[in-house]
Amino acid sequence: MSELTKEEEILKEIKDKFSDAVENSIIQRKSRIWIDLSENAKLDIMRYLKEKGYYHLSTITGFDEGEKLGAIYHITNHKIIINLRVRTPKENPILKSVLPVYPSATSYERELEDLFGIKIDGLPEGRNYPLPEGFPKGVHPLRKDVKLEELNKMLNEKCVKEE
Amino acid sequence: MSKMQIPLGPQHPALKEPENFMLVLDGEMIVDATVNLGYNHRGVEKAAENRNYIQDIYLIERICGICSHSHVSCYINAVEEIAKVEVPQRAKAIRTIVAELERIHSHLLWLGVAAFELGYDTLFMYTWRDREQVLDCLELLTGNRVHYGINTIGGVRRDITKEQADEILKKIKYLHERTSYYVGVVTEEPTFLARTQNVGKLPKDVALELNAVGPTARASGIEIDVRKDEPYFIYDQLDFKVITYHSEDVFGRAVVRVLEVIESIKIIEQILKNLPEGPISVKVGWKIGPGEAVFRYEAPRGEDIHYVKANGTEYPERVKVRAPTLANFQSLPYCLKNGYLADAVITIAAIDPCMSCTDRAVVYDIKKGKKEIFDWEELRKYSIEFYRKKGVKFS
Amino acid sequence: MKFKDKIILWSRLKSPWIIHFNTGACNGCDIEIVDALTPKYDIERFGILLKGTPRHADVMIVSGPLTRQQAKRFKRIYDQMPEPKFVLAVGTCACSGGVFDGCYNVIGGIDKVIPVSAYIPGCPVRPEAIIDAVVKLIKELEKSAK
Numbered sequence: 001m002s003e004l005t006k007e008e009e010i011l012k013e014i015k016d017k018f019s020d021a022v023e024n025s026i027i028q029r030k031s032r033i034w035i036d037l038s039e040n041a042k043l044d045i046m047r048y049l050k051e052k053g054y055y056h057l058s059t060i061t062g063f064d065e066g067e068k069l070g071a072i073y074h075i076t077n078h079k080i081i082i083n084l085r086v087r088t089p090k091e092n093p094i095l096k097s098v099l100p101v102y103p104s105a106t107s108y109e110r111e112l113e114d115l116f117g118i119k120i121d122g123l124p125e126g127r128n129y130p131l132p133e134g135f136p137k138g139v140h141p142l143r144k145d146v147k148l149e150e151l152n153k154m155l156n157e158k159c160v161k162e163e
Numbered sequence: 164m165s166k167m168q169i170p171l172g173p174q175h176p177a178l179k180e181p182e183n184f185m186l187v188l189d190g191e192m193i194v195d196a197t198v199n200l201g202y203n204h205r206g207v208e209k210a211a212e213n214r215n216y217i218q219d220i221y222l223i224e225r226i227c228g229i230c231s232h233s234h235v236s237c238y239i240n241a242v243e244e245i246a247k248v249e250v251p252q253r254a255k256a257i258r259t260i261v262a263e264l265e266r267i268h269s270h271l272l273w274l275g276v277a278a279f280e281l282g283y284d285t286l287f288m289y290t291w292r293d294r295e296q297v298l299d300c301l302e303l304l305t306g307n308r309v310h311y312g313i314n315t316i317g318g319v320r321r322d323i324t325k326e327q328a329d330e331i332l333k334k335i336k337y338l339h340e341r342t343s344y345y346v347g348v349v350t351e352e353p354t355f356l357a358r359t360q361n362v363g364k365l366p367k368d369v370a371l372e373l374n375a376v377g378p379t380a381r382a383s384g385i386e387i388d389v390r391k392d393e394p395y396f397i398y399d400q401l402d403f404k405v406i407t408y409h410s411e412d413v414f415g416r417a418v419v420r421v422l423e424v425i426e427s428i429k430i431i432e433q434i435l436k437n438l439p440e441g442p443i444s445v446k447v448g449w450k451i452g453p454g455e456a457v458f459r460y461e462a463p464r465g466e467d468i469h470y471v472k473a474n475g476t477e478y479p480e481r482v483k484v485r486a487p488t489l490a491n492f493q494s495l496p497y498c499l500k501n502g503y504l505a506d507a508v509i510t511i512a513a514i515d516p517c518m519s520c521t522d523r524a525v526v527y528d529i530k531k532g533k534k535e536i537f538d539w540e541e542l543r544k545y546s547i548e549f550y551r552k553k554g555v556k557f558s
Numbered sequence: 559m560k561f562k563d564k565i566i567l568w569s570r571l572k573s574p575w576i577i578h579f580n581t582g583a584c585n586g587c588d589i590e591i592v593d594a595l596t597p598k599y600d601i602e603r604f605g606i607l608l609k610g611t612p613r614h615a616d617v618m619i620v621s622g623p624l625t626r627q628q629a630k631r632f633k634r635i636y637d638q639m640p641e642p643k644f645v646l647a648v649g650t651c652a653c654s655g656g657v658f659d660g661c662y663n664v665i666g667g668i669d670k671v672i673p674v675s676a677y678i679p680g681c682p683v684r685p686e687a688i689i690d691a692v693v694k695l696i697k698e699l700e701k702s703a704k
Contacts, residue, residue: 029244031393032457056374058459058468059485074457074468078392081457104374104493107200108485115208130204132627132663141209141662148213151662155626203582205625206661213660225657228586228682272589291596309586309682 007033007080010052018045033082039095042086046075046101053077057098060108062116064144069093069118075102088118097122115142184511188504191549196499198492211482216242216316216451219482226484228309229272232258232265233462234469234484235314240395241471242316242479245454248447252397252439254318259396260331260434261304261313263427267338268297269463270420270427273515274345277417280512281358282547283557286348293341296334303327316451318444328435335428342424349417357555359414363498363510366411373494376487377465378423379514381407382415389461397439403430413506413513420515449477462487464515488516505549508542567699573605574696577615577639581632581668583622586682587649591619594685601689604696612638617695619688623651623658624665636672644675646691653677 007027014035015022021041026034037045058074058081070087088095095112097120098105109120110129117140128135136158141151187195207226211219223238224231236258243250271294278286298308304327305311313319349355365375370383380387388405390398406422408415452473460467465487472481491514498510550556580588594601595608612618612635624632636645647668650656655666668674678691 028456034455055371058374058466058490059470059483061470061481061483063472063481072470074470076459078387078389081459083457102374103372104490106493107489127199129200132204132625134627141206148209148660148662151209152660155662156665203625204627204663205582205623205658206663207658210658210661222657225584225586225651225681228584228589231584231586288597291593292598295593295596295598308684309590 003030007031010049010080010082011035013052014045014048017048021045031080033080034085035082036085036087039086039088042073042084043096043098043101045084046073046098049075049082050101054080054082057102057104057108060098060105060112062112062118062142064090064116064142066090066144069116069143071095071112071118073098093118094121095119099123114140116140117143184499184507186499186504186507191503191505193499193502193504193507196496198495200489200492208482208484212479215449215477216479217449219479220314220316221312223482223484224310224312227486229269230265230462230464230467230486231310232261232313233460233467234486236262236396237458237460237462237467237469238471238482238484239314239316240460241456241458241469242451242473243447244456244458245471245473246316246447246451248317248445250318251442251445253322253441254443255396256434256439257304257319257321257323257443258314259398259401260323260431261301261311262396263430264297264301264304266427266463267424268294268301269515270424271297273420273463273512274349274417277509277512280508280543280546281355281557282543282551283355285557286345289341290345293338296338300331300334303330315444317447318442320444322443323438328438332432332435335431339425339428342421342428346421346425349414349421354555354557355417356414358509358550359417359513360410360412362413362506363416363502363513364412365494365498369497370411370494373497374490375465375494376490377462377515378416378419379465379491379494381405382419383411384409387466389459389466393459395458395460397434401430401433403427413509416513416515450475451477451479464488465490488514492516503549504542505546508546573607574616574692575607575614576617576619577612577635578608579618579620579632579635581620581622581628581652582625582664583649583651587621587651587680590682590685591621591648591688594688599685599689601685601692604689604692606692612636613640615639615643617644617646617692619646619648620652620668621648623655623661624668624670625663626665627663629665629671632668633671644695645672646688646695647674647677648688648691649683650679650681653679656681 004027011025011033018041021038022035024036028034054075054077056076058076061072063070067090068087069090070085073084075082095118097109107129109123112118113120114128114131185197186193207222211222214222220235224235226234271290275287275290301311302308304323305313305321313321365383367383367385370380370385384407386405386407391405403426406419408418453475455472457470467487468485470483471479474480495514499507502510578591593599647653651658652668655664658664659666676691676695678687680687
């Protein structure tokens, strides 16, 4: 019996139940499962996993891969972390909010909107987080095409103009 | 009940800064609360991509001065996982000692700050004076009182000598006595109990739903602790308890923290009496990866999680940090609702937020139909005065 | 110097009132500043009082790198302080931006926006260094009074 029984079990269940949605999956090591899945099935898979005890959303990591943006949802039952990765095209990045399943996701989803410019469908109106008020609209600092020195220059010029 | 979006108050109409807390009052009770963040955003994640892995250690340390070792250890464990590095046992043991010393210092700091917010100045002075012993231990081991810089990729930078170990054991023994005294204060002092029991209630099911972490979750009876759930360093070889309490209130959070200090003292004693021999680090190249890793760590405030993606160069592709306070902020509005305005200060302090976050509050009174801005100091004085009139005051 | 001015200066020297401002720090320097109040270092024996409002303060101690969202508010609080006023940049971040220099939301050290009387480096600054700086400041005040 391999050491990774529990991980293999849960991965098999997901792949059996949502075979169309799972694009790629790997058990990286003990307690770490990585699944690339399609955005459409994301909420169903999350609901399924939450019932199975994966109730804790640790955080959501946004990323920029060039042509695509995306998010990794790190959910756990405190023993195993399942990392669910979804992607969305950069020309029109939209992801569905996971608030219906994980009500603690608000700040993490606002981060995706502010820092990557991914529109979160279903996120209620609210103050920006974490960027301050007055940060130029349409500039998303964590995107790869935003270079740090240019960003600093632009923000410094903007500050000078406001004085 | 629909939330009211209230624009900034009348005192400084030209001010464009965000308030952190927006409280809606009905008489003395808070009926709704919103928490807004983003006060302290510096841009660390972007900067981390432009610095190499070693430079990032010093950057990530300074995300928070109180739990700097936590952030670095979490980040470094993720990097070491990608680099497939086997860290020597002695290094892990030293990292654990510093981690537990940090937990003690953080909890004593919290106890002092909580005492100060309640108006209990003597307790504040006592705890911070005793906390100096911990800072002395840390300075002895690492050379600095805050921001220890002891971690490097592949191990630790300084070894521990027999004399240092003996000195730390002595100070720890003194701390054990002092903490037992604080346990007594927290659990028996009537004024402390009056201000913390049944305040800031967070029921277990709500805490689970909102994914609370750390002492906040453990005080609601949830037995989670990354040191036991996913042991790192040498925690799997150590004997210690996960402290939980059932009261779901600020009192429970205080009890959990004070008892955790005792557990941390026991952990340090176990390690120092049985320190593994061997090297303190292994050599790791400048270039890491490619690969990605996620790591969870039990910081004093709760679960800290870092994600690192490496692309084979000296610079990380992506570094993501989620500090524990952010997770607990999601539960804060629930804790504040249906409580008195006078309890707001200690309720917010009880989740142990970074001090710089708790700055200004806007209070909207439904009956009077007007809003005022309180700053933290005013709200604190109001709370102490409110309870003094009820007969609860600290001498 | 007029007699009334001498009395005012004497009271300032004997009991400088301080306001502490955090421009986006990691709290490392903040806890060392608060530490200076606690029994081991006890800055209150110099008559130094930590006050909440800028209108009564002689000295502003600032920790943290200057973040963009804090810059305006910081300048406004400085302007509210009555003359003569002194600013201590506490910690490497306040002196020059420290490790955060180059981050997109950090402008740099606090001297980008207001004049600084004394720079206290350190990451974080030690309580002894804070006391040393305040004592040096008091000596400077005495010298300028003569």
